[in-house]
Amino acid sequence: MSKDSYKAIMDQKADIMRSSVGIDYEKYTTGPLSFDYEAMLNDTGYDLDTIRDIQGRTAVGDTPLVELRNLTELVRAVSEPGKGARLLVKDEAANPSGSFKDRRASLSAFEAKKNGYAGIAAATSGNYGAAVASQAAKAGLGCIIVQEAFDSKGIAQPEIAEKTRACEAYGAEVVRLSVGPELFYYFLIVLKETGYFNASLYTPYSILGIETLGYELAVQVKAREGRFPDVVVATHAGGGNVTGTARGLI
Amino acid sequence: MTERALKNTWVEIGGVVLQKDQRAPNLPDDTKQVALEMRVKGFLVHDAEKGGEADIITLSGRTVRGTLTEINPVYTHMFGRPIPELSPIAGEIRAILRERRNAS
Numbered sequence: 226m227s228k229d230s231y232k233a234i235m236d237q238k239a240d241i242m243r244s245s246v247g248i249d250y251e252k253y254t255t256g257p258l259s260f261d262y263e264a265m266l267n268d269t270g271y272d273l274d275t276i277r278d279i280q281g282r283t284a285v286g287d288t289p290l291v292e293l294r295n296l297t298e299l300v301r302a303v304s305e306p307g308k309g310a311r312l313l314v315k316d317e318a319a320n321p322s323g324s325f326k327d328r329r330a331s332l333s334a335f336e337a338k339k340n341g342y343a344g345i346a347a348a349t350s351g352n353y354g355a356a357v358a359s360q361a362a363k364a365g366l367g368c369i370i371v372q373e374a375f376d377s378k379g380i381a382q383p384e385i386a387e388k389t390r391a392c393e394a395y396g397a398e399v400v401r402l403s404v405g406p407e408l409f410y411y412f413l414i415v416l417k418e419t420g421y422f423n424a425s426l427y428t429p430y431s432i433l434g435i436e437t438l439g440y441e442l443a444v445q446v447k448a449r450e451g452r453f454p455d456v457v458v459a460t461h462a463g464g465g466n467v468t469g470t471a472r473g474l475i
Numbered sequence: 476m477t478e479r480a481l482k483n484t485w486v487e488i489g490g491v492v493l494q495k496d497q498r499a500p501n502l503p504d505d506t507k508q509v510a511l512e513m514r515v516k517g518f519l520v521h522d523a524e525k526g527g528e529a530d531i532i533t534l535s536g537r538t539v540r541g542t543l544t545e546i547n548p549v550y551t552h553m554f555g556r557p558i559p560e561l562s563p564i565a566g567e568i569r570a571i572l573r574e575r576r577n578a579s
Contacts, residue, residue: 231499295572302575344535367535377509386552393516398535402492403512407499411492411513419535 234413245416245423247340266429271332273473277437279335283363285327286437288319290445310456313449315442321363322391326356328438329465332430334360337422343367344421348412350374350385357424358395366422368392369415373408374401426465435469443474478525480546487548488529488541489514515539516548 243249253261271279280286293312301309317325330353337345344367347357354370361368370392375381381389381401392399400415402408416423425431439457446454457474461467480486493511517531517539529543 231493231497295568298572298575299568302571369533369535369537374514375512377512379512381552383552383555386550390550390552393534396534398515398517398533398537401514403509405498405502405506405511407493407511410499411511419537 229414231407231410234410234417237417238413241413241416242423245346245421246425246428247336247422248428266433269336269429269433271430271433273436273440276332276433277440280328280331280434280437283327283331283360284321285331286320287441289316290314290442290449291316313446313454315438315445317438320356322352322355322359322395324352324356325435325438325466326351326353327359328434328469329353329426329431330356330360330424330434332434333357333422333424333428334364334366336430337366337424338364340422342420342422344369344419345424346371346412346415346419346421347424347426348372348408349426350382351388353426354388354397354399355391355395358392358397361397362395367419368395368397369400369419369421370397371400371408371412371415372402373404376404426463432465432469432472435466436473438466439470439473439475441473442470477527478546480519480523480525480529480543482519482521484519485516485547486519486523486529486531486543487514487516487545488531488539489544490541513541514544515541519543 248265253265255261277286291314293314297309297312300312320327334345334357345357345361346369347353348371349357350372354372358368358370372385372389374385374389389399389401400411402411415421442457443453446452457470459467459470490513491510492513495508495510498507498511515531515533517533520530520532520538523529523543525543525546527543528540530538530540532538
């Protein structure tokens with residue numbers, strides 16, 4: 226389907242990434258193993274208030290803080306006396322596309338629009354695709370989601386199939402691929418062909434977008450209980466949720 | 476009889492992106508045995524037959540060529556059967572809470 230060999234495209238990776246994100250990562254490399262992360266985030270020019278404002282325009286964030294009374298009681302039923310914390314949860318499903326990934330996609334969409342990109346693209350098989358597609362629709366941007374979607378018999382995992390449906394409902398093109406690491410190869414072809422903004426989960430925009438989650442959490446607990454939370458528990462996969470939430474808390 | 480779709484119909488096309496000998500190095504053995512395939516949906520640029528070659532315009536406006544796999548494709552995914560091991564959990568949890576609340 227494409228004349229570009231795997232190697233030919235992968236050799237252009239650095240150039241394609243630079244033009245699709247607008248960040249020269251080499252600028253922040255300070256040694257063989259060190260990287261000036263703080264400078265990279267600062268150079269984006271987005272502070273917390275600006276991010277809150279951008280997210281508020283598309284109803285992202287300010288999700289409810291909900292007390293889990295039954296779960297707290299269940300934990301206490303099996304804990305030693307005096308243990309078993311009161312559990313409060315940020316209901317991130319209340320974001321427009323149904324997950325905290327809206328926070329991550331919102332800044333990328335804003336940045337893409339600001340810099341005149343025609344659209345945004347992401348390689349994702351999960352909630353992030355729906356978030357990017359939703360944000361693209363709100364910003365009037367084109368959108369392409371590349372999914373690792375099915376096995377060699379054409380069978381798709383239902384969770385991924387549901388994200389295909391959601392993205393298409395938001396008006397995004399969904400390219401579904403069979404299993405393999407060449408997802409990234411095809412994603413680079415798409416970026417090269419369309420000149421779209423790369424809404425990767427690993428850009429500073431995606432991390433900065435989560436800082437509002439940590440901030441809201443601290444403010445909401447303080448307003449409700451008169452004190453900040455003792456402990457915040459966050460899930461960790463690629464590290465973005467933990468990094469962003471922690472940065473927002475401090 | 477082959478199914479035929481008219482121009483502008485919403486369809487899915489598919490095709491091989493990389494043949495098995497063109498794929499990335501260092502793949503697991505079973506992945507090495509198969510080609511990298513893709514499927515994408517869009518509106519037909521011309522009348523086409525299922526199984527035949529077709530050009531589509533995708534939702535992002537790209538023109539993509541492939542083999543016509545589905546005409547107005549159905550979303551077939553579902554929740555499946557309840558998991559028997561999980562079914563009794565709600566009752567067990569409610570019993571624990573009831574006991575605890577009665578005791579206090």
